[in-house]
Amino acid sequence: MIRGLAALAFTLALAGGAHGVECRDQTHDGIPYTVCEVDPAREELRLFHAGADGVPYGHFSTLERALGARGRHLAFAMNAGMYHQDRAPVGLYVEDGEQTMSLVTSAGPGNFGLLPNGVLCIEAARARVIETRRFAETGPECRHATQSGPMLVIDGALHPRFLADSTSRFVRNGVGATESGDRVVFAISGRPVTFHEFGRLFRDRLGLPQALYLDGNVSRLHAPGLGRSDIGRWMGPIVAVVEPAAD
Template identity: 60%
Template sequence: MIRLSALILMLATGAAAACEAVRHRDRAFTVCTADLASQSIELELLGDDGAPLGSFVALDRAVDAPIAFAMNAGMYHADRRPVGLYIQDGVQSKSIVTREGPGNFGLLPNGVFCVRGDRADVIESRTFAADPPACDQATQSGPMLVIDGALHPRFLPESPSAKVRNGVGATPDGRTVHFVISDQLVTFHEMATLYRDVLGVRNALFLDGSVSRLFHPASGRSDGGRQMGPIVVVTGR
């Protein structure tokens, strides 16, 4: 697995392979990095038949461009409709949810991952709702992992709640996006400190847990399991 010193050098020089194995706090993660100078980030949900794609096999058939990697991209209902805000190719099909509620999604603050042109940002949901940017792609999930450089106030270092989890965070300039999936059970605190302390991300968002999965063709990885809702896919421009 890649050493943290090597990862930091890789980030500092801008040289990044699509996906790298990382150990943080004695936990195994895979960090997949998208560079918006040369790559596109898009959301996918429905196939040509109007039904949710649901799997990486279906995604690979539906996307024409070579896929660098893909991940599940936010929480969804039993029919695989997004729980919160969802914008695909500039078209909004689900409105933002700003009220507190049950489960991880309602553990405020939650947030929105927004791609607009050649930059991407994670924005706290109520801040987003007060002045919505024109996102080409957007998905809402929660809770936030890192908010303006601080960990979510509800995260406890000694929490017993450990699951396979994935998330997203962008560098302050919005040009580099780090998608992280844990390769073993981890706490929110462990994932959030990876974003803050290793990746140097000031705003990061939890996408989901337990159903988290990664598609990385270069390594032959294609996680199976429960049918997915929204999927984020990174391709070359």
């Protein structure tokens, strides 16, 4: 009940703003976060990796320039999963219906291989976070998809490997969604946090039953409404909301 009321209050607070993706700074358990909510039925939520020349965009500014040449701009963007040294995505990657990397269902090293991991699947009018093996069983049709890991929240429960007393802290970013996929929320921490703390943001404050870790250290946010566009290390996949450029 409390989680549901918290989620409702958050949604209502955002509903009073302008059209398009809405970002805001907030705290949970004394930890600062920036949270951006997307309505995938109304907004163009999608993934980007590389330009027509095959070179990964790498930075928000590069992608923004490419979109500007087409009369579009970034209303929101965030790094969208882990990548290899050549910035190719790790695990499943689908962009505009074209799959360029395959689903990985086995355990492996690092955070990505800390099962269960999952997939952000962007469909025609919704976006869902789906645990990897469930994704393999159901085979949803995704216009865009990126695999990452670990899952932060699975069916309303924190990842079983998360420790409340962990000392591993990084600036982290992730995404959560409702079961129906009508509400998608991206978040980035304002200071280093543990997996347990970050998962609790999605479960307890945002009231989302499924949430996926996107990365740490590389975590970046482009939120023009907040006057923010992070710079730093080169990125691989980027998730974004795209809108027509202002006249």
